[in-house]
Amino acid sequence: MSNQIVVSVGRLVGGRFVDAEGVVQYNAHRGSGKPLYIRAEAHAVYRLADEDTGLVPENIELVQVGNHLHIRAKDSAAAQPDIVIEDYYIYAKPENGSRVFAFDAKGNAHYYEVEAPETALLAQEVTVGRSSSGGVNKLAVALGGLAGAGLIGALAGGGGGGKSSHEAAAPSAPAKVNRKEEAPLGKMPSEEKNSGGAQLFIATNDAEPTVADVAPPADKQEENKEIEQARPSENVVQADTVEVSEEAAEVAPAEDAPSVADQEKTKEVEQHKPSEKVAQADMLEVSEEAAEVAPTEDAPSVIDQNTAENQELEKTAEVENAAVVKPVDQVEPTSPDSLEKVGNNDSEVMEVRFGKDGHFYIYQHEKYGRYIDAAEFGTDATGKTDSLAAINNALAAAHQEKVAVRLSGKLYISDQIVLNKANSGVTGIFGDGMGKTVVSFDKAQKGVFNPNSNEDDVRDFAGILVDGQSNKTIADLSVKYTHPDFYRKGQSYFGKVNGILVNDADNTLISKVEVSGANRAGVFFTSTQALQKDPESAKGRTYKARLIWKEVDEHYDNLPLGENNRIVDSYLHHNRVAGALVAYQKDFVASGNKLAWNGHEADGGTGYGIASMAGSYNYGITYTNNTTDHNYRKGLDVHDGDDVVIANNTLIGDRLYGISVYNRQFTMDTVKIADNTIIQDPTFRLAVSDNPRYTYHGYSGIQVQTNTQFKDLNSSATGKFEIHGNTIKNLEMYKNAQHTYGIEFRNHEQKMHYQLDISNNVIQGESTKYMIAVINNTRDRVTGDKGSGAGDINITGNKMSIGVIPSGTVPVFINEESNNGKLRGKVTFEGNDLTIRKQSDGSIEGIQMIGNAQSYHVNNNNFEIHGNMNKPLISVLGRAGSETPDLHAYGNDITTDLKGQLYRSWIERSKVDVFADDNTHNNKALAKIEHITAPAAGAVHDDGNTANLWDIGTDSISGIPVDRQTSSAQSERSESVVLKTGEQNEIFLAEPQDTAKLDNLLAVTELNLSGLLGKENTAAFAENVIVPEYSVLNVQAGQWQDESAAAYVV
Template sequence: MSNQIILTVIRPKGTSATEQAARFNVNAGSGQALHIQAAALADYQLADAATGLAPENLEFTRVGDNLHIRDKASASARPDIVIENYYAHATGNIKGLQADGSLTAYDGEIPAKPLTAEQVTVHQNNSGNGVNKLAVALGGLAGAGLLGALAGGGGGGGGSDQAPAAAATQSSTSSTTAQAAASSANTAANAKIATSSNTAAQTNAATEAAADSATSSESTAADTQNTASGSTTAPVNTPSETVSSSDKETEQTTTDSATSSESTAADTQNSASGSTTAPVNTPSETVSSSDKETEQTTADSATLSESAESDAKNTASGNTTAPVNTPSETVSTDTPAAVSDGQTATQNGYRVYEHPQYGKYIDAAEFGTDPSGQTDSLAAINAALAAAHKENAAVYLSGSLYISNQIVLNKANSGVTALFGDGMGKTTISFDKAQTGVFNSDTNEDDIRAFAGILIDGQSNKTIADLSVKYTNPDFYRTGQSYFGKVNGILVNDADNTLISKVEVSGANRAGVFFTSTQTLQKDPDSANGRTYKARLIRGEVDETYENLPLGENNRIVDSNLHHNRVAGVLLAYQKDFTADGNTMSWNGHEADGGTGYGIASMAGSYNYGITYTNNTTDHNYRKGLDVHDGDDIVIENNTSIGDRLYGIAVYNRQFTMDTVKINNNTIIADPDFRLAQDDNAGLKYFGYAGIHMQTNTQLRDLRSSDTGHFEISGNTIENLDVYQNATQTYGIEFRNHEPNMHYTLDITGNTIEGASTKYAIAVINNTKNTTLGTNGQGSGTINVVDNTIDIDRIPKGTMPVFIIEENNSGQLRGEVTVSGNSLTIREQSDGTIEGVQMIGNAETYRVTDNTFEIHGTMDKPVISLLGRAGSEIPELFVSGNDITTDLTGNLYRSWIERNTVVDVYADNNTHNGKELAEVQHIVSTPAAGYAPETAETAHVLDLGIGSDTISGTGTNQAAYKQTETAETATASESTAELSEQLSDGLPALNDLLAVTELDLSAVLGAESGAGLAVGATVTEYAQSVNIYEEQWQSEVSAYIV
């Protein structure tokens, strides 16, 4: 034993919160005794400071009415502890925690005291709710440090694996007659009564030691007194039970745990009536018995010898009041000595209930939670968790609860199955623990487990449901710091099969709910170079099939409400087969900051395999609605985005490959009035908007991606588009590919895009330059823009409705582009560079077929434009079956189709205002060897003489679009990380996507047509444009996102 003893005095529940428990540290053998006054009806718990267990070799001596306690190993003969007037009060047990988790009294070692009238008269606590369950559950707290939770209100913080151990468990006895109970009581002094299959077994069990009860005598007495009129009053807002009996039944009230011989005898008297009044508005249980059976209703706690006479009075009328509006549990007593799964059993002063959805559970209110939220409920919740751990049960929470530190589910209480309440807004957990330091968004690798309100750490198959979590600390917003926060409402770390259901979280300065892995940042024991799991995956040493790769698998968040959190409603990282379904995620972020604020997002720099967002609603989040920053095998279907400020849906990858994405059947409704005129960082502007944004390999890295990929954007509806501050980055649907070699398929099909104005209704903007080798990539894949409906009032100058471009390609033809079956309506004014569709790239075949173009306003630009790029090969353009309606009173002008010198054109079955347009076949000669598509001279196309409805044939500016080899990036502020910053693994910082001070992209995305730009056009070079392939704006303005 160490030389320090911890003494905890546990007073009755009726005392004030500050007096209910007190803790003292005693230096054994110091020669200076700790003197304390005995408290009426108090329990005393002793612990070795080094182990948390009961100290051994203690000497107890009665001196008058005082009790002296001394460590026998002490060199001093003086006592170490003196409990003054101990023998003058009706006191509880002196006990200590055993290695098996039970509490054992020192009864045999403490000099006896006579039974007095004062001891027999036990009090009823002020609340009338029975025993002090908090005191009872302390028997399950392992370690001296956890004993201090009573005095200091501390909880398991820091994401540590250390958490309260389980409370000791005892079962109650169901006897067949009251006489049997009385008989067993004669031999059961200081014995534990255990559940058995028959009466004989019960009697044998009654001989076991029962000192592991941690309930004070006075609290027990209160419970037994509450049955005097045939009822037991349990705490309000806690589980209740309904007891029914037949005409021939008798019912017996028994205790949950250790009962002395005196209290047992008294219990036998309590069988007269058998009525129980259970708590109101709490889960209920139904108890039924046969005609010849007797039934015992459980009391809340262990009763001590002093409560005997009080127990004896608790017989009465036999009326039963059932609880109202609460889940029920059914107990069958057809076999008198058997206890069914549904039975409410008295175990160390708490009941075990049965919930139809969550199974067995413990009610935390029975451990002393404060439903008003005025005092700290953390210690009581931890005690309930300890009991639930023993029972392999859930914990039920009720009321408005305040916790001073986090609730932790980890290895120490792994038996806990769930936390649940009465519903969002009905059960509320609030916390205000302040964070230390600032989150490092350059790496996204900080361990922030310590700052979560509820932490699931390394434990699978857990549920959190039917409650609200609020972070109330005012540290929510810091000017110009989008990602300073570390506080998550709920954090799920390295866990599988987690269910977050019907949970509301608000106020967190990071995410409402965060799913992640810290194990991935640990060194892999199988790595020859001592690299972390994540680093090995990045470097290609392992892949996603690596059996030791840390992943949270099959985690789900459903039917929840995540709102007014700083970074995101839901954030996820290092997940496999993750699902978010039926959630509402709204107003996350801050009105002054455009840099963050997501409904849901996967974290940049994290690997994720299988992300599914379905049936969710995002509403006015300050950046994006549904977002993926890194991930693969992504499905986003049947969601609704309402007024999310910059993006409705955005999907892309930075550090890990992405080759399969489906974004289908979503509704995105922009709010033109919900915009950011001035960001809190003066150097950044957030004027753009995209209904749907998808982009591969945003950092143009070698991700060892698949040779093929499939990206699908289908059946979506995008409404209320409107250009704000003339922002060029205004899209209905935007897709960008940066994989040098991937032969991808892109399907943009069956979408509806509507609004007052947009720069681009659909834009496919690809750059396949291989930055590792410094070579151009393979360019185009298979692109299908089919059966979409575009209905826009205006297309501003310098842009166009549909734009498809492949830049930095090898010049060899690959893939095909199909624009077919679309309906394009420009209702008021078409001022675009191209009136309909422009395509620039190296596809082998381009098809623009069976589309309907209804274009109003001034018409003077090509409707269809192809600027093909090839070496010695010739791309083909087929224009067929298109119906064009304009305000022109005459023929359609000659330049309605535009192409450059290396394109074969075939046009037929097209109409203008109902009049059939002439067929066209224009075949060019094979380019000479060494032809360079970027610098080829522009040919003057002959006037083909097919009336006025034909291909134009005038000259053009011959300057090719000049590419910048190295993107220049403007640093927006001193708080933004420099591009040269490196991760510990030698990778570039994630925060390398910085915003330029101003984006003037007019006339960049698309070649200017009209006067001086006709068939032979190459892309004009504009002196005031920025490099459209700079990473700083390819993904989005501002850069680092989560």
């Protein structure tokens, strides 16, 4: 046995015992009375070795003194320890395991066990090199623990390759080290208890560990003692000599860091530092007067003790108050509140683990729980080399431990990070925060995505893939796709690359994640199983197909769905198709995210903040508290889904739509859009798309459409749609685009008796075609059968203010077309403020309602119309065959620029009974109206001829069908009378359309519908109106602004 102990200080990086400059070594002399002082570091580990054998030092004991760790030879007569690791317990809490280890002859590593005191030591109870009777804490040599077989040669050979003052010699004869207890992987051996007093397990060459009593030092501490403090160098510098007064300084105990007692009176400290020169240090005299010192949080205070106190403290240490340390598997989980925060891995070490290539630590995060650090497996935080292999090794270890993996720095990966069945034990992946941990990848996609089906399996091209694994977390990091394949002219949906893809998983949390650069979506939630054949299908259909063919419904137990997945507080920007895509989900939530600049400036066909994918079934979609910013198509979108809630979001400058919700292949009967703020940016427009077939000049603040492809979706008999408390600002037309709406609703469900509530919204802007429009068509496109038509429509409490309503449109427009001729439902327009500030040029000055509702109620509204007003304020056109609806108009206040009385024709009617009273114009009462009359002979044609409608996906064209050869048709007059009869001869023509193609109309070319809407008003219509006639609707024909085409959307 050598009289020297070698201490190696390093870190674990990828399981190797090194630090940035190699392993640093020190030599300490047994019993010299001159301690070796080593300053502890945040992530350091310490190996002890006998200088001769390189193995476990014999007959040593470890004692905790305040925040310091004292190591000494058991048989030493010196009062001072041999080694002092200063501030050791600031970084290595006793309850979290030891950081001091040694090797046995077989190369097995053994960690020294940690014992924590039950009560904190007061400063007055501690002196250097001595233990107080109230809180001594001794560390046994932990010969248990699973051996890490074959650690690196630098360890087994004594740490060669580091900065060492002495090379540790190879052992001449392997020492036999017996273990009191074999601990399983990661478990520490149990504390050995003995009621007879303090005992330690001492490493010896005997067959069994020696149990030795702890006795007080033989000699008292001398008044003038030389303490040698070594540093990693052979050169010596004389340190400062400090004389401290004999009177004890009064120090309040620190809460977290117990103070360390002072040395005896007048001690001379010799300090060795890495230098080739020797210099005499300054001498400092300290007053003998006792100083009152405030406790410090991190650094132990040094206090003086008188001789009597020192003698008292030198009594034999008691262990009654020492806490017994249990094996790891018996210890209660450590409270996250007791741990330091994660920041450059400043978490506390909870446990240590050994693997085939080395050992690593398990840490505790206050939010994400137990984890390991991928940096300890060799990731390159500079991003210059590939970190994928190191990350995969970390994932494999985390799988065994059932913990998360922490990533740090700028990491490049050559292929994807995968959480799947092979590493199912991993609980998640997290980093140090967006922008601090950045995972970049550039793997090129193969092939082109097929947007006609939206069924391509794109799992292979995601940066991070969660595949078939539930309850996973991805958080606090950035993912960036750096490949230049981002934009292809005229191809909105070619991309296959998603930043993060979650497939067939439940309870997934994506939190505080930034994703950019993906040529599809930043984050994509989906199910590939939904497209697999259902074994229960007699016809071999997929789960999705069975749902479409109504073989099963949403309650089918085997229906693949991702349930309770969430994306929160994330930043998804500059991705090609969308910030996030959602498909085949149930109870999905997106909350608190920022979704910005997704899409491409040259393309109007895509670019969503977040969207559910067309052709996918979804049940329960919630978007709350998100912010969108200048996405190139839409802010928040649902292409297919039911039970939709979009609330408390802020949408800024999204180019074509703020919020859009509709369904194509699966039913939708419940939608709530509430308390959102939508701000249009009139300067953020697209004059010419990169695909010249389509024009994108329109804008809709909020759009809701049911059954855009007019299919039999086996929908519910009832539906509820609510648009409440939203604010829409800065509405302004671009190039006089017909498709410009504040709020737009369309129903195409043939049988559904729906309820629509549009209430308490604020709509403001400079110009728009419609502030609120409800445009419905319930005709079956396959059989030609007309549907039930109107539901219950309530437009109440809204405040609408617009500068200009242009010609050919209506501020509020409600139209139920192609109904079965039977009265149904009720329309209420009540308690609204409608203001046209500058000029009203619409076909109707206020509101027009066309349909088969049983009754129409226009009550208690404020109409303020400025400019040249000469058309009806209220228009109701009955479309219920031989049945006649009622119009009730009561308590409306009308303000105009007219100098005289309001003209008698301020209410326009056709096939409707009118009851109006208690209305005013410029604060003057208007005459009471009761008009019940049968249609005049020849005045009204059969409903089948008078109410034909061509749905162009963005607006409805009401008019009599015409033969393309004839090119004109007689329009129908109403019973209203207007002021300027000369306007009756005005001809309104559509913009030049040599060959009227439905594709182009659906893409919102500049079609002037001024001669078609409000057609019952003779002031707004000529005798002959030229309208193009369209062939059968082809939903596959093009990519429309309102996206009624099959699957081009996503």
